[in-house]
Structure formats: structure tokens, C-alpha cells
Amino acid sequence: MSAALYTLAAAALLAAGGMLASHQHLATTVHEHPHLAAPVTRLRPRDPNRLLVFVGGLQRSGTTALASALEALPDASGQSFRWLFANLRKEEAEARVDALRRWRGVTRRYLDDVIKSGGLEGKFAQDVYPYAYMLRDWGDSVHAVDRLSLDGAEASPQKAVELWRQWYPYWNQSSAVLVEKTPENFVRGLFLEALFPQNARFVFVLRHPLAWALTIEKWLDNRWNFKKTLYLRDPDDGIDRRIEMWIQLVDKMLADVSSLKQAAIVHAEACSLRPDVIPKSLERIVDGRRVSLAPFKGLARSNLAYVACWLEGGRTDAKAGSLRQDTTAGGVHACVPGAVALRDIARPRARAQLKSYLWGAKANRLRRYGYFVPDFEGALCRDGACAAPSEDEILSDVDVGLDVASIEDRGLLEALGLIEAPTAAPVMN
């Protein structure tokens, strides 16, 4: 399957999140599906040699790139419908698809499209834990982190057996590394580790909070999510609220990581700018296998394209290109200028918002995660027109607002592979 198709599928599944609201299945008990008898005896989730790598991060942060990088390992596999149909008899695979359709409240026709394109997020193909879609379900932010996260207390052995039974046919069952990408894994690590304590490993990806806040724009106002995302789409406060959302979710993730046994964190921009520098922490997650970070190509530059477009008072639109593209894979995305009257409001507003992140309290909050907001206007705009640097200009950390020297949290530094975890040997600095 081509990378483009994979990306399309992932985008389609995420977009579908919006259609699922009224059918959200809150499974508090494990349901039995007698017609879905699986060869449970052959399933060995606790096989100590098998890695179950959970990928997470806020939507549009590079989760697809990260999952692609891991799935490209020679003995790894991600979940897909292709495997479901290869692993099960046709009737049984069809029954699974029907069950999935009921859980998610989507049409068969819709699912057929998804099946053709191959990709799948694990949260979609299960009814053991509550389905959530962070961008939509953030709501008005009240208790949002609590609503979205799952902790160890919610796990049980029955849930582990059932979730494994539901998920297993979606992988190449011979793979030693099973990759499961669901953005919400970001705040559900404790739950997943409690389910699969021997096998679970975690990799979470961070993207620059301002760039991220801009990349999610068109996902917030698509036709499925439009009504539920008013809070985050507020014309004046939307950007601040999204960055606040980023901070709250990342803080929860970092708190989880401090107690997860095996978790790594990557900065998407570092992966994009230095694809051959594999963080030690990431290498450890996959027991020393060589991960290629090539799928992050283009992400750092696309951050700047989003910012430039925002400063221009326009909106970034992937559909203006030839294909529905995921910019994290280096896709083309056009900046669609707003009408003149709108631009006259949007430009000064964007520039004022940018300034508010250059220094002071807001800037300091971002530094804890290794990010800052550079003077993007000075860097990207000339004579009132703004654009990302061309492909042949080499970008550095400073250009995209990455500065890992400002991180003080030892847990984050360890998870990023920038310092070693304290062992018998003295801690390096």
C-alpha cells in the first residue's frame, strides 16, 4: 500500500470521528460476540518477545509519520483491514467489520472505502474502552483531560483478553513488533500498560504548539466537528485555547510517562530536521532496531508554511492541492487567502497573537517542553507578504522554535533520549 493511501485512510478515520458522537460506545463491561469466535488459544499477548508499541500524540502532530516509521521495520506491522481479511475466513472478517460498523455508527459504504485504503486506528476497531476524538471531545475544556484519559484502575484482565481478541487479526500475526496508532494513546498509557504489562511500549510525539494550533484549524471546522468545536474555534481566543489544550494534555502525558515502564517521546521537528539521528530512547523502545525517521520529511517546513499563511490572514488548505494530503508527510498545501475584508481583520490579529508569545509568561510556559515562538513575522514576511523558506534552504532548530536546552524536566529529557535515566552509573549532564 502506498504511503499516500495510508495517509488518506488515517485522515478518513480521524475525520469519521465526528460522525460517531451520538453512537459513542461506552463499554464498561466486556461484551461477548459468540458469532465472532476467535482462536483465542493461539493468541499470546504475553509472549515476552513480542512488542506492542503504542503510538500517540495530538492529532496532526506527526503520529502517522511516527507509526509509519515503526511499521517500516522489517519485522513490524501496523493494524489494517488488509490483515483482517488475510487472517480470518471471509465470513468471519465480514462479521468483524459489521460489528465495528455498529460500534462506530458508520455506514458499510463508508467503511468499504476505509477498507480499500487499508489503514486503521486501534481505537476504531474495539468496544472495550471508550472511543474518543480529542479535537472534537475537548468541548469547552472543563474536565477535558479527565474525560479523555484512562488510567490503570480502568483496566481488568477480562478487558485485556477481549481487546487482544478484537485487535489481533488486524496485524501480521507473525510480526515481532505490533504497532498500534491511536492519537489518544497519548493520555491512555497507564490503562494500556495495565492491560499488557509485559509487552506495552509507548512512543509519543510532540509538535510545536503554535504550528499545531494552526494545523488543526480545518479539522475543527469540518462538517462533522463544526458544532462541537466552537470553543477552540473562537476567532479571538481560539489559538490561546488550543495552546492551553496542548499544554494540559502534554502535562498529563508527562505525568503518565514518569510511571510508565517503557516510554519514549520525540519532537516531530527534530525527527524532521535530523532524520538520521535516532533518539536513544526511541531505539530502546524497539530493542535496538534501526528506525528510519524519513516519514517526518517536510514536517518542519510545513510548520512554517502554516505560520506564514496565518500571518497572511489566509487559511491553509490541503484540498487546494491535487490530493488530500497529510502535510506531515511533506505534502503540498496551499494558502488560500481570505477575502480582503477578512484579511484586514485576520492579519493584525495574527500578528498581535504572535507577539504575545515572543516573551513573558506565555513564552515561558512553552520553554518547559523545549519550544519557543521565534519572531516568525521577521523571519517569514517581506513587504507584507509571508512564505515558508524554499525547499533548498536548510532549516535549523531555531528557525522552527525548538530549543531543547530550555527543558528542565528530567523525565522529559530522559524520554527524549537527551540524558540517560539514573542507573548505577552517575547521571550524565
Ligand SMILES: *[C@@H]1O[C@H](CO)[C@@H](O)[C@H](O)[C@H]1NC(C)=O
Ligand atoms: C509478516 O511478518 C513476517 C515476520 O516478520 C514476515 O516474514 C512476512 O513477510 C510478513 N508478511 C507480509 C505480507 O508482510
